[in-house]
Amino acid sequence: MDDGSLKKEKKESQNGSTGHRVGSQAKDQKPVKATVLHKEVGLVSGICLIVGTMIGSGIFISPTSVLLHSGAVGPCLLIWTACGVLAMMGAFCYAELGTMITKSGGTYAYLMESFGPIPAYLFSWTTVMVLKPSSLAIISMSFAKYASTPFYPDCPPPVLVTKCLAAAAALLIVTVNCLSVKLASYVQIFFTGAKLFIIAVIVGAGVVMLAQGKTQNLSNAFEGASQSFGAIGLAFYNGLWAFDGWAQLNYITEELKDPHRNLPLAIVIGIPLVSVCYVLVNVAYFTVMTPNELLLSPAVAVTFGDRVLYPLSWIVPLFVVFSTFGAANGSCFTAGRLAYVSGREGHMVKILSYISLRRYTPAPAIMFNGLLAIFYIMPADINTLINYFSFTQWGFYGLTSLGLIIMRFTKKDLHRPVKVPIVIPGLMVLVSCYLVLAPIIDKPEVEYLYCASLLLAGLLLYIPFVHLKVRWGRKLMGPITMHLQLLMELVPPEKSE
Incomplete structure (x- = not known):
């Protein structure tokens, strides 16, 4: 049989199979969906993703670092407010980037567009392998700690129980996110509503305390304020860590309905809402606790509930559990997209x-993100890992803001539905440089060198397998990929039109 006959036969076969598919579709009245990630995240889900990921367990458990380094109530509240403004500035930069480059992946996609593959690869290597899974592990551990505490009233929960419960929570979250985008969005909406409810309860109780004249801790609010520039910088660093999550919606741009409208609108609504919540919750804490008492409390919201909400104080740890579960769900949702x-x-x-x-x-x-998270749950302490790696996060934020400035001159033809004043990304670059260098200069430790080494170690994989495209790696992964496809019914994504 000659080549012409082969081509003719192949074409007829394709036409036949296409006709069968069309006829079947007409019969069942069910359109065939393209194998791509579909746009199923609306404005409300987007707001809940931002708010639910930003508000984790920190504001309820231990918002002490900002107070510790600022030295007084007044500077503490001002720093929380300023951190909200800085998060808003960063989010505005990402709103321009997200409406200009409508690809999922957030920082990864923007670094790829502005600086090329190597910075983008280093970001994905660090974030996919360390930051995202270790963050999910830490949040799951917080969930497990507060979920198991009621069953051990006279002692701390056993470590084995906590770790097993954290692993079970991570598996449940992974399962939900694998089953359905809509289901994961509904879970996020529910748990975001739960955490906003308990915040409203705490703020409402604080307002009642203020109306009763409980203002002694708020008087002379600047007395004893820290005069150290380095200490104030560390207070900002810890406050901004609590606000981290403002860029989460950019990771799922391809699944966001009408991203040119909903992305900036979700940012404008979500981040100021979180900022107001953080400031008001801190004010409520200070109505019943002195600064020293707040610093010594292992779980500030629980202490507040015991003093103000008794006999209903049990709702505070319950809603802390809800809050951590919602934050873990949001983290898993975006990590998978990266x-x-x-x-x-x-x-x-x-x-x-x-x-x-x-x-x-x-x-x-x-699943890969979830498996790594469970692996990170196993060690005794993973907080140190993510604390030392957090400086790389702000390094990439600064690099992305610099990329936005560069693309203003190198890619003027790109459509920009949102365009922020260039001074905003300029300030973000300066703030990021300070936040990267401040902890290293203030307290240089060898762990930062280890983190930098692991970051650059990604190049050892990039050069042979990505840049040079070594073939034996493909030969190794080919059979694995094929068997996983058959087992899990997986297909490569179709190219979007």
Whole structure:
């Protein structure tokens, strides 16, 4: 049989299969969906993703670092407010980037567009392998601690119980996110509503305390304020860590309905809401606790509830559990999208870019993030790991803001539905440089060198497998990818039109 006959036969076969599919579709009246991530996240879900990821357990458990370094109530409240303004400035930069470059992946996509593959790869390497899964692990551990405490009233929960419960929570969250985007969005909406409810309860109780004249801790609010420039910088650093999450919606731009409208609108609504909540909750704490008492309390919201809400004080730890679960769900949701986009661009193994044929979710990427999180739950202490790596996060924020400035001159033809004054990304670059250098200069430790070494170690994989495209890696992953496809019903994503 000659080549012409082969081509003719192949074409007829394709036409036949296409006709069968069309006829079947007409019969069942069910349109065939493209194998891509679908736009199922609306404005409310977007706001809940921002708010629910930003508000984790920190504001309820231990908002002491800002007070410790600022030295007094007045500077503490001002720093919380200023951190909200800085988070808003960063989010405005990301709003311009997200409406100009409508790809999922957030910082990864913007670094790829402005600086090329190497900075983008280093960001994905650090975030996918360390920051995102360790963050999910820490939040899951907080959830497990507060969920298990009622069962051990006379002693702390056993470490084994806490770790097993944290792993179970991570598995449940991964399952929810693999099953359905809508289900994960509904979970996020519910738990965001729960945490806003308990914040409203705490703020309302604080207003009642203020009306009763409980203002002694707020008088002379600047007495004893820290005069150290380095200490104030560390207070800002800890406050901004509590606000981290303002860029989460940019990770799922491809799944956001009408991103040109909903992305900036969700940012404008979500971040000021979190800022107001943080300031008002801190004011409420100071109505019943002195600064020293707040610094010594292991869980500030629980102490507040015991003093003000008794006999209903049990609702505070319950809603802390809800809050941590919602934050973990949001973290898992966005982490999966970053791994998915990295795999699609060839910076991670290709299987991470595959989509569930039935569920239309990036199931392999979500599972990979969950498995790493469970691995990070196993060590005795992972807080140190993410604390030392947090300086890299602000380094990438600064680099992304610099990229925004550069693209104003190098890519003037790109459509910009949102355009912020150039002074805002300029300030973000300066703030990021300070936040990266401040902890290292103030307290240089060898752990920062380890983190930088691990960051650069990603190049050892990038050069052979991404840049040079060494073939034996493909030969190793080929059979694994094929078997995972068959087992999990996975397909590569179709190219969007």
